[in-house]
Amino acid sequence: MNQNSSSTVQFYNGEQLPLELHKVRVVQKLHLVPVERRLEAIGEAGYNTFQLSTYDVFLDMLTDSGVNAMSDNQIAAMFRADDAYAGSQSFGRLAEAVKEVFGKEYLLPVHQGRAAENIISRAFVKPGDVVPMNYHFTTTHAHIDLNGGTIEELVADEALELTSINPFKGNMDIAKLRDCIKRNGVDKIPFIRMEASTNLIGGQPFSIANLREVRSVCDEYGIMLVLDASLIGENAYFIKKREEEFQNSTCGEILLAMCDLADLVYFSARKVSSSRGGGICSNNKEIINKMQHLVPLFEGFLTYGGISVREIEAMAVGLRETTDETVISQSPSFIEYFIGEMVRLGIPCVTPAGGLGAHIDAGSFLPHIPQSEYPAGALAAAFFIASGVRGMERGTLSSVRDKDGNDILADVELLRLAFPRRVFTLSQVRYVADRMKWLYDNRDLIGGLEFVEEPPVLRFFMGRLRAKSDWPQKLAAKFRQDFGESL
Structure with missing residues (x-):
């Protein structure tokens, strides 16, 4: 087929813009509530965007997890679901898709990615263990901690330089890995974990060249390599665009090349296949046997794993769609456009553009707010007041405390604006950029936050905070002055 698989096209005037390679057939009404209501809503939510109701949210950029637009083929597949408790034909079709896309013969279904982390950690992590990884994800960290292990993050130092041209900030530093094993x-070390499109440092990918080096170290020491494939489609897309060896490969071929290097692959279908559910897969039956008994205990029977069979059917289709560059490129191309606008407007952000979302450098945006007052959380709250757009804090608020009760300060302070696949239009993206520019011009009005309710685990989900001054009211008043009461 001679189809344009790129989501970015050049217009006659020379401008390059992301182009939606799909048409809208079902719509959902949105509401842009007045700034007065936005101010009230963020206060009621304890200045935690997770606690906001979508009645008050205009554009929901909190996450891409479970909110990607599903395709017509996915919806159609849901109608043929086989709802047998055991031995479902739907599971068989999912297993076939996993083998085709990931190249793995054995599949354990789980209800989402963090459920896979629970099973893997219970099966392999024991007290005193250390898990090296390129960078952690919050739930991964928590499950390893709960099973008595610790983590070591082994990205190269330059990965934490937010503004750079490094195409593969998600690479693992091999010298650091060898030192970790020696120490x-x-x-x-039960396993080494690599995360595709590293979530917490800006959706940054690793290269296959680097993954091969990690595989070589694993072979040398007899250590299992685990791949978190939740954002593997985006990682494959970046490899095609940025790694010379694979510029003529298809995304499907790159996916297989990555997964072939891992002993165990797990994923969240909420991200990788535009549906819900998840899975753990491997070609090693011995590895699978160490986890298999835990699935009925925590998830459900081995052929549904706590997932609706309708979602299982959608997962199978969605996994195959992940190999389609037309599908997988839509989100990265919109993110690249938005990051380009941020750079043009002088707004600090993570470069190069990554997967999952656009990441605003809250530390540079709000240098007057110390990390102990959660600048990324404050920026998320302020941006909601200014725009009705719900983003997510990825900084110290998402971190943990040490044994003495002190915050472990995050390496980076980021506001993440997620770009779910095929959800937003270009005019909506331009609105987000415009409101971010207004907020940046008025950034001195933003102040810090402090906890009033702090859960012991994953506090960023359910914690409640308060503003340390009346800065939210002053920010809303300035917005009313500039835009008028009607907005």
Whole structure:
């Protein structure tokens, strides 16, 4: 087929813009409530965007997890679901898709990615263990901690330079990996984890060249390599665009090349296949056997794993669609456009553009707010007041406390604006950029936050905070002055 698989096209005037390679057939009404209501809503939510109701949210850029637009083929597939408790034909079709897309023969279904992390951690992590990884994700960190292990983050130092041209900030530093193994001993390392499109440092990918180096170290020491494939489609897309060896490969071929290097692959279908559910897969039956008994205990029977069979059917179709560059490129191309606008407007952000979302550098945006007052959380709250757009804090608020009760300060302070696949239009993206520019011009009005209710685990989900001054009211008043009461 001679189809344009790129989501970015050049217009006659020379401008390059992302182009939606799909048509809208079902719509959902949105509401842009007045700034007065937005101010009230963020206060009622304890200045935590997770606690906002979508009645008050205009554009929901909190996450891409479970909110990607589903395709017509996915919806159609849901109608043929086989709802048998055991031995479902739907599971068989999912297993076939996993083998086709990931190249793995054995599949354990789970209800989402963090459920896979629970199973893997219970099966392999014991007290005193250390898990090296390129960078952690919050739920991964929590499950390893709960099972008595610790993590070591081994990205290269330059990965934390937010503004750069490094195409593969998600690469693992091999020298750091070897040092980690030498210091801790092979017997204390149950596996090495690589995360595709590293979530917490801006959706940054790793290269296959780097993954091969990690595989070589695993072979040398006899250590299992685990791949978090939740954002593997985006990682494959970036490899095609940025790694010379694979510029003529298809995304499907790149996916297989990545997964072939891993002993165990797990994923959240809420991200990778535009549906809900998840899975753990491997070609090693011995590895699968160490986890298999835990699935009925925590998830459900081995052929549904806590997932609706309708979602299982959608997962199977969605996994195959992940190999389609037309599908997978839509989100990265919109993110690249938005980041380009941020750079043009002088707004600090993570470059190069990554997957999952656009990441605003809250530390540079709000240098007057110390990390102990959660600048990324404050920026998320302020941006909601200014725009009705719900983003997500990825900084110290998403971190944890040490044994003495002190915040462990995050490496970076980011406001993440997620770009779910095929959800937003270009005019909506331009609205987000405009309101971000207004907020940046009025950034001195923004102040810090402090906790009033703090859960012991994953506090960013359910915690409640308060503003340390009346800065939210002053920000809303300035917005009314500039835009008028009607908005």
